[in-house]
Amino acid sequence: MATEDVFAYALSSNQAWAGYKGHQNPDFFPKLALGQSPEILWIGCSDSRCPETTILGLQPGDVFTHRNIANIVSPTDINTSAVIEYSVVHLKVKHVVLCGHSSCGGAAAALGDARVGGVLDTWLTPLKAVRNAHREELAALGDKARAVRIAELNVEAGVQVLMANANIQDAIAERGLQVHGVFFDIGSGRVRDLGLGTGKGGLKSIEGTNGSADVVRGRHAMLVFRNGTEGAAMQAR
Ligand SMILES: [Zn+2]
Incomplete structure (x- = not known):
């Protein structure tokens, strides 16, 4: 990637990420906007x-x-x-x-x-x-x-x-x-x-975040967070 393209790439990458996250969990960004x-x-x-x-x-x-x-x-x-x-x-x-x-x-x-x-x-x-x-x-x-x-x-x-x-x-x-x-x-x-x-x-x-089991699905694996002592686990698929 040419150096001058890095910023443009970052912005397009953000669009893809926001679209992916919103598709995966439609409540994610609206909930995030309510507070931290x-x-x-x-x-x-x-x-x-x-x-x-x-x-x-x-x-x-x-x-x-x-x-x-x-x-x-x-x-x-x-x-x-x-x-x-x-x-x-x-x-x-x-x-x-x-x-x-x-x-x-x-x-x-x-x-x-x-x-x-x-x-x-x-x-x-x-x-x-x-x-x-x-x-x-x-x-x-x-x-x-x-x-x-x-x-x-x-x-x-x-x-x-x-x-x-x-x-x-x-x-x-x-x-x-x-x-x-x-x-x-x-x-x-x-x-x-x-x-x-x-x-x-x-x-x-x-503790795990956002409810009893928060699942993050990536291309090659799934990251599952649970409340309590179980912690987080990565599952390949
Ligand atoms: Zn350092």
Whole structure:
């Protein structure tokens, strides 16, 4: 596909998608337009390979989202703080998920000593601080393992910031809000629970969405979500 055609393709792809979804479930968009009640706040990296709703196999309306370069959670970042406040205090999400990922360009930049330039070095400062705090551990690892480890340590640092957030603390105390740190392996498509925050395998207990069994039919398989402990299952056909 020629580069200049990408935008036109994206728009035509949207038309096809909207038509398909509307045909599959005529109530889907009208219901979506009535309002949102997502149960998950996802904080992740802006990386194009980490689209939260897609990799979770969920649907529009399921995940409130904040993404930035290298999924950095800074207590003074008003953007992140506003997203947390709105989703936790007003939408009353049940889970806050901070996700790091493999092959993160921000993590790679923070591991090196070269300046990226512009505002990016300022943005990556917290990640450089994580690197400096774990210099020995990181130095002992091979390149691939080091990139994974700093991304995990970045999630750990971010979860600590989340756990110190006043809105999150209140919601944990008042209604059992869960906070999770996870890692997305791009090479396998799998999300791994790092067991941080309040989460102890919490991702597995996320309830199904939109009724007792929500079925998403793709060309080669069917994704079925059920409420309760059964979780989601992919059925090839
Ligand atoms: Zn990234």
